Amino acid sequence: xxxxxxxxxxxxxxxxxxxxxxxxxxxxxxxxxxxxxxxxxxxxxxxxxxxxxxxxxxxxxxxxxxxxxxxxxxxxxxxxxxxxxxxxxxxxxxxxxxxxxxxxxxxxxxxxxxxxxxxxxxxxxxxxxxxxxxxxxxxxxxxxxxxxxxxxxxxxxxxxxxxxxxxxxxxxxxxxxxxxxxxxxxxxxxxxxxxxxxxxxxxxxxxxxxxxxxxxxxxxxxxxxxxxxxxxxxxxxxxxxxxxxxxxxxxxxxxxxxxxxxxxxxxxxxxxxxxxxxxxxxxxxxxxxxxxxxxxxxxxxxxxxxxxxxxxxxxxxxxxxxxxxxxxxxxxxxxxxxxxxxxxxxxxxxxxxxxxxxxxxxxxxxxxxxxxxxxxxxxxxxxxxxxxxxxxxxxxxxxxxxxxxxxxxxxxxxxxxxxxxxxxxxxxxxxxxxxxxxxxxxxxxxxxxxxxxxxxxxxxxxxxxxxxxxxxxxxxxxxxxxxxxxxxxxxxxxxxxxxxxxxxxxxxxxxxxxxxxxxxxxxxxxxxxxxxxxxxxxxxxxxxxx
Numbered sequence: 134x135x136x137x138x139x140x141x142x143x144x145x146x147x148x149x150x151x152x153x154x155x156x157x158x159x160x161x162x163x164x165x166x167x168x169x170x171x172x173x174x175x176x177x178x179x180x181x182x183x184x185x186x187x188x189x190x191x192x193x194x195x196x197x198x199x200x201x202x203x204x205x206x207x208x209x210x211x212x213x214x215x216x217x218x219x220x221x222x223x224x225x226x227x228x229x230x231x232x233x234x235x236x237x238x239x240x241x242x243x244x245x246x247x248x249x250x251x252x253x254x255x256x257x258x259x260x261x262x263x264x265x266x267x268x269x270x271x272x273x274x275x276x277x278x279x280x281x282x283x284x285x286x287x288x289x290x291x292x293x294x295x296x297x298x299x300x301x302x303x304x305x306x307x308x309x310x311x312x313x314x315x316x317x318x319x320x321x322x323x324x325x326x327x328x329x330x331x332x333x334x335x336x337x338x339x340x341x342x343x344x345x346x347x348x349x350x351x352x353x354x355x356x357x358x359x360x361x362x363x364x365x366x367x368x369x370x371x372x373x374x375x376x377x378x379x380x381x382x383x384x385x386x387x388x389x390x391x392x393x394x395x396x397x398x399x400x401x402x403x404x405x406x407x408x409x410x411x412x413x414x415x416x417x418x419x420x421x422x423x424x425x426x427x428x429x430x431x432x433x434x435x436x437x438x439x440x441x442x443x444x445x446x447x448x449x450x451x452x453x454x455x456x457x458x459x460x461x462x463x464x465x466x467x468x469x470x471x472x473x474x475x476x477x478x479x480x481x482x483x484x485x486x487x488x489x490x491x492x493x494x495x496x497x498x499x500x501x502x503x504x505x506x507x508x509x510x511x512x513x514x515x516x517x518x519x520x521x522x523x524x525x526x527x528x529x530x531x532x533x534x535x536x537x538x539x540x541x542x543x544x545x546x547x548x549x550x551x552x553x554x555x556x557x558x559x560x561x562x563x564x565x566x567x568x569x570x571x572x573x574x575x576x577x578x579x580x581x582x583x584x585x586x587x588x589x590x591x592x593x594x595x596x597x598x599x600x601x602x603x604x605x606x607x608x609x610x611x612x613x614x615x616x617x618x619x620x621x622x623x624x625x626x627x628x629x630x631x632x633x634x635x636x637x638x639x640x641x642x643x644x645x646x647x648x649x650x651x652x653x654x655x656x657x658x659x660x661x662x663x664x665x666x667x668x669x670x671x672x673x674x675x676x677x678x679x
Contacts, residue, residue, distance in 0.1 A: 141331050141586065146389065160366050160370040170601060172601060175583050177551055188385065188606045189225075199242065205486065222650040234249075234322045235251040235325070238326040255266045277352040321565055331362070336577055337576070338358050347370070384588045385609060402566060408510065438648070487507060594637050595633060
């Protein structure tokens with residue numbers, strides 16, 4: 134094994150530094166002591182679909198074309214993304230083309246997995262059946278059911294936080310067991326794995342850990358996040374036992390994490406300012422929608438888990454069945470599209486779409502009006518403040534065509550939003566601009582930050598750096614290609630930070646370049662009905678679809 138990359142989704146320096154000071158993350162501490170550390174700046178907005186795909190490809194979202202967990206269709210329905218939506222060359226393709234075998238385990242947004250020289254096990258999101266989660270086929274018996282590597286997302290919507298904590302903790306160890314089993318039979322030059330339960334546990338358990346949180350509750354869950362990090366460090370140690378003094382080791386996260394206090398109901402703001410029209414926006418109706426919707430979703434999740442869907446279908450009126458099966462259509466059908474100019478994407482998209490005639494079935498905005506409307510909304514959102522304190526609610530508001538560039542920019546939303554600390558953006562009808570941060574009526578107390586983690590140790594890297602280095606997610610691909618003596622494509626947006634490397638090592642290497650790669654297109658993957666429905670349920674349970 135020449136190179137290993139370990140991802141910790143949402144890895145946060147404040148937590149790591151605290152645990153290192155208490156001696157609770159010795160393996161991570163050792164890597165920092167003998168290597169170097171830095172902040173890894175995320176994409177804008179700092180959300181996993183954009184960030185991990187930028188890590189894989191070295192390009193901004195305007196080139197890789199992933200802007201959310203799902204994408205809008207012309208009729209306003211949403212389709213879950215998959216690996217074949219990615220439109221830029223990933224690092225494993227380049228490594229394989231140059232004779233370097235890759236072992237890739239539980240990488241987010243890689244279903245269906247491609248054939249590689251080595252092995253590939255997909256991560257979230259993926260259907261539990263996982264017919265295309267594993268390559269090669271001989272590893273199916275080794276890794277078992279692909280669903281066992283993913284958390285039980287229903288525990289979030291059910292509010293069963295004790296089982297959720299235990300489930301997330303269990304998967305840390307199980308993931309390492311399966312990875313090491315794969316390496317026993319498929320030893321590869323390059324290995325990467327991502328532990329993603331850290332993201333989920335920080336979203337829902339932050340207030341138990343953080344005494345500064347307004348809803349701090351030092352209950353039995355106070356140590357849930359710390360324990361996850363400790364388990365991660367222990368499993369990191371097991372992985373590092375397979376390395377040698379010649380192995381280059383990299384730890385990264387796609388974004389950081391911090392406390393969350395309030396939700397900004399952005400469609401309340403759009404509606405009040407004449408940009409969005411609901412068919413029925415009365416408070417009574419909104420409350421009924423919320424109550425009925427939540428109850429129906431809980432019931433429907435239970436039905437799915439018991440396998441009784443076909444029986445329920447046979448005894449349920451068509452309109453009730455359809456409502457339970459596709460709650461997203463309820464929100465969609467409540468828009469008065471003819472009188473709606475702009476609307477919110479999703480919690481994970483953090484963006485605004487303009488209801489263009491040329492883009493959507495019931496579009497209301499003509500192309501000539503587009504720039505004026507976008508610029509108006511950008512200015513309005515930049516001036517959006519807390520009603521009591523006048524503090525800005527949004528840290529960044531920018532046109533997508535100013536934020537992104539490349540061949541896939543036309544598929545982006547129109548305005549990108551990034552919140553100030555302690556806020557999140559949500560959509561749907563509301564009677565207030567700001568509300569307590571929740572999901573499925575459960576307390577959601579942690580959310581993403583721009584600065585993630587970066588640690589590097591090995592013969593390629595500088596171990597005499599006293600300063601904290603600063604990189605971006607698009608720099609990861611050129612770093613990995615360089616230490617594997619592989620050409621760096623000229624189309625990428627990332628750069629090679631020379632101060633990261635041992636000076637003798639860096640001076641002894643030629644920086645190889647190539648024009649071979651760039652736009653990358655795969656055959657379209659169409660979800661079957663069961664896969665599509667399962668993914669939609671998982672994304673709703675996790676709060677990524679409303």
